[in-house]
Amino acid sequence: MINEGEKIILFDGVCNLCNSAINFIIKRDKKSIFRYASLQSEIGKKLIADRNIDISKIDSILLIDPKIAYYHKSTAALHIAKELSGLYPILSVFLILPKFFRDWIYDIVAKNRYKWFGKKESCMIPTAELKALFIDQ
Template sequence: MPSPAPDTILFDGVCNLCNGFVQFVIRHDPAGRFRFAALQSDAGRALLLAHGIAPAIVAAEPESVLLLSAGKLYSHSDAVLRIAHGLGGSWRLAAVGSWLPRIWRDALYRFVARHRYRWFGRQESCMLPTPALKARFLP
């Protein structure tokens, strides 16, 4: 039986908070369950188009980490909670957050997203993965 395709995390490639989140996932995902694509990359734009999302809208002001899992696209707090669950171990406890109404979770998510550049800064261009991690990033 073939192994399932890895889930893909789409992230704002110039956001320091988002890049830190990607590094966190990499550190806690030694099995390589997740792969990554910047929303600004060709691969990221192609995945957005394939799921009926206009890349220009997302690229203009990306506010969300997106998770593509088993052909379904998750956003905002749902994406973060599913990623934490996918990391396994004690990170599965983050699922407790799903007990809160989505409207509250997403309001908190959007608040942080609106202020992330001011609080954490941004880069001039998307991060480049190290040669050891290059296989986990979509081109």
């Protein structure tokens, strides 16, 4: 499924904000660390079940690091930023802020993401050149 050193990002495949975030990450993942799957896909559901994650309580992006476990909400976003090219790794400094505060801000955006950014009828279908990055294809 994935190679040594790779990490999996599970995202809401029908959320416009989430899809834009995945496209943003792909463009800046110069080391090709990340692989992607939607939360709604069979592999996404399996990865969630294997880790006993209650997705009804974690309505967010998930970063699965096979060596460590998983991260969600703001912690996932900041650990993803640490791996991107450019100045984005600097954002990981926000990990020093209390998780409850970071997640409070994250939850405001997550709760309103469909209203603010819209929703698709079905999950994103990657282009042929990006298909290898998606483990749910």
